[in-house]
Amino acid sequence: MGVHLRGIYIIVGNYGSGKTEVAINLAVNAKRSGLDVRLADLDLVNPYFRTREVRGLLAELGIDVVVPPEKYLQADLPILSPAISGMIRHPSQLTLIDAGGNDVGATVLAALADSFKNKLVHMLQVVNPSRPFTDTVEGCLKMRADIEKTSKMKISGIIGNANLIDETTVDDIYKGYDFVKSFSKESGLPLEFITVCVELLPQIDSNRFTCPVLPIERQLVPPWKKAVKIRN
Amino acid sequence: MGKILMKGNEAIGEAAIRAGCLNYFAYPITPQSEVSEYLSRRLPEIRGVFLQAESEVAVSYMIFGAAGCGERIFTTSSSPGISLMSEGLSYIASAQLPAVFVNIMRGGPGLGGILPSQGDYFQATKGGGHGDYRLFVMAPSSVQEAVEMVMKAFPLAEKYRNPVMILGDGLIGQMMEPIEFPENLRSEPTNKDQWATNGMATRNSDKPNIVKSLFLDPDELNDHNLLLKAKYERMKREDTKYEPYNLDADYKVLIVSYGTMSRVCRTAIDNMKAEGFEVGMIRPQTLFPFPEKAISDAASKQSCEVVACIEMSMGQMVEDVQRCVLGKRPVKWYGKCGGDVPTPEEVIYVVKSFLDKNKA
Numbered sequence: 001m002g003v004h005l006r007g008i009y010i011i012v013g014n015y016g017s018g019k020t021e022v023a024i025n026l027a028v029n030a031k032r033s034g035l036d037v038r039l040a041d042l043d044l045v046n047p048y049f050r051t052r053e054v055r056g057l058l059a060e061l062g063i064d065v066v067v068p069p070e071k072y073l074q075a076d077l078p079i080l081s082p083a084i085s086g087m088i089r090h091p092s093q094l095t096l097i098d099a100g101g102n103d104v105g106a107t108v109l110a111a112l113a114d115s116f117k118n119k120l121v122h123m124l125q126v127v128n129p130s131r132p133f134t135d136t137v138e139g140c141l142k143m144r145a146d147i148e149k150t151s152k153m154k155i156s157g158i159i160g161n162a163n164l165i166d167e168t169t170v171d172d173i174y175k176g177y178d179f180v181k182s183f184s185k186e187s188g189l190p191l192e193f194i195t196v197c198v199e200l201l202p203q204i205d206s207n208r209f210t211c212p213v214l215p216i217e218r219q220l221v222p223p224w225k226k227a228v229k230i231r232n
Numbered sequence: 233m234g235k236i237l238m239k240g241n242e243a244i245g246e247a248a249i250r251a252g253c254l255n256y257f258a259y260p261i262t263p264q265s266e267v268s269e270y271l272s273r274r275l276p277e278i279r280g281v282f283l284q285a286e287s288e289v290a291v292s293y294m295i296f297g298a299a300g301c302g303e304r305i306f307t308t309s310s311s312p313g314i315s316l317m318s319e320g321l322s323y324i325a326s327a328q329l330p331a332v333f334v335n336i337m338r339g340g341p342g343l344g345g346i347l348p349s350q351g352d353y354f355q356a357t358k359g360g361g362h363g364d365y366r367l368f369v370m371a372p373s374s375v376q377e378a379v380e381m382v383m384k385a386f387p388l389a390e391k392y393r394n395p396v397m398i399l400g401d402g403l404i405g406q407m408m409e410p411i412e413f414p415e416n417l418r419s420e421p422t423n424k425d426q427w428a429t430n431g432m433a434t435r436n437s438d439k440p441n442i443v444k445s446l447f448l449d450p451d452e453l454n455d456h457n458l459l460l461k462a463k464y465e466r467m468k469r470e471d472t473k474y475e476p477y478n479l480d481a482d483y484k485v486l487i488v489s490y491g492t493m494s495r496v497c498r499t500a501i502d503n504m505k506a507e508g509f510e511v512g513m514i515r516p517q518t519l520f521p522f523p524e525k526a527i528s529d530a531a532s533k534q535s536c537e538v539v540a541c542i543e544m545s546m547g548q549m550v551e552d553v554q555r556c557v558l559g560k561r562p563v564k565w566y567g568k569c570g571g572d573v574p575t576p577e578e579v580i581y582v583v584k585s586f587l588d589k590n591k592a
Contacts, residue, residue: 016408047406048263048347049406074346074347074571076262130236130237131236132236132246135236164236164237164410165410166410167235222492222495223492223496224492
């Protein structure tokens with residue numbers, strides 16, 4: 001069961017929940033299935049490990065990446081590209097918006113309220129139970145409420161992104177799945193899909209899950225590690 | 233408890249709490265602002281003190297005050313912020329107070345940039361502030377090591393009654409790694425009654441403790457400096473730390489590198505080993521005290537032809553490496569400081585070219 005998203009999707013969640021890695025892989029996944037994909041880097045709060053760092057690679061695949069102008073790419077400034085409201089008004093088959101972390105990072109979404117008006121917009125909350133503040137269902141519910149408050153938008157679904165990067169085990173994936181299922185039950189939000197890194201995928205029994213699985217080919221790696229080579 | 237995934241900056245904040253420090257005074261600056269962000273949320277939960285000061289100058293004197301009272305205290309900042317704290321650091325070192333400073337280095341000089349750098353090596357190890365003082369400086373290369381160094385920093389600061397600095401580059405602060413907090417590194421202050429102005433009744437004593445850095449009498453000031461010097465010598469004898477890598481092999485090149493830069497070098501060394509080319513490495517974990525003898529010994533190994541110091545600066549640690557090698561081998565330097573971290577391929581290329589040039 002694969003992930004097949006169409007429309008406008010905003011990816012939110014707490015700091016370091018894996019929004020950017022998920023957004024990049026969602027974009028690649030959709031592009032491979034033949035969709036037109038546009039991805040906007042709206043992370044105004046994080047200084048490193050942002051979508052903009054893999055813009056070249058995504059562009060090669062034909063994914064349109066909307067980032068601040070080149071000369072401000074490394075500036076410590078909250079630059080909101082005017083191209084973003086344009087891409088919302090004229091969406092691609094899949095339009096992905098990678099927001100910044102926590103309620104602070106989601107604040108920028110409220111500024112785009114005019115552009116979102118009369119559009120069907122999905123907002124998905126990425127959850128990694130191995131991260132502080134979202135290691136309990138209560139923590140995830142609070143994060144949801146905080147993000148909804150500052151963004152002035154409603155979260156419509158959950159992405160389970162349980163991982164410890166290189167040290168993730170099969171058990172972490174299964175436990176993470178059970179965790180997001182209970183968050184889904186408590187919150188009433190549907191579990192859209194979970195993620196599993198490609199290295200671990202062969203060991204995973206997908207029949208355990210009632211939702212699709214998005215394979216993650218890790219791109220945001222430190223300089224001494226190699227990103228997974230992405231092919232068309 | 234299992235491992236959790238933390239950003240270096242968050243982990244540093246949590247590590248201080250786990251070490252038993254509930255006081256944090258700071259002023260935000262990229263790329264370390266997440267420490268403040270995290271602690272502004274965490275400290276009130278556990279009745280700690282989170283205080284955002286009006287500037288880094290103010291932070292350094294708030295720390296002076298809190299440390300003088302015998303409270304465990306720490307701050308975090310990035311390069312320009314540490315420059316502002318340097319006067320206070322000199323006062324704190326002279327007054328012999330324990331405190332922990334974390335510098336998540338960004339590119340400089342001046343405002344520089346917000347990407348990773350190791351350009352504050354001189355500032356951390358050779359002064360920064362005025363006068364004959366030293367900081368005890370540790371340099372982590374992973375988030376887990378940053379956690380452990382922060383937890384060890386408090387007892388070390390108290391052992392020497394001296395400020396301890398954790399020197400990490402921007403990547404240490406920003407990257408995420410799975411970590412755990414070792415329970416055995418939690419500690420309690422042991423000697424504060426001997427020096428802290430914590431109240432004579434509190435410590436049941438009739439002797440006042442005086443915290444000061446003013447010594448107008450020349451003999452008294454000279455004696456004070458001799459006492460500080462003896463302390464710095466003791467640090468060298470008792471707490472120098474480094475990690476050897478591939479030193480059992482008959483390496484032709486010895487790399488000296490620290491922090492996240494050393495992890496790039498490690499990948500480069502593994503890749504070279506796979507093609508039959510041996511390179512060894514010493515990774516200083518303490519930058520002051522510096523692992524002088526270890527570097528001297530490793531450079532003296534018969535197979536070693538060149539020593540290569542690789543750092544994200546325009547050549548700072550290389551001066552200490554030269555001092556240790558003392559002309560026994562040529563000492564080369566490679567570095568970058570725009571914010572782009574050299575890649576393993578780049579390190580392999582420069583290491584091989586150093587060797588070729590040496591032969592030519």
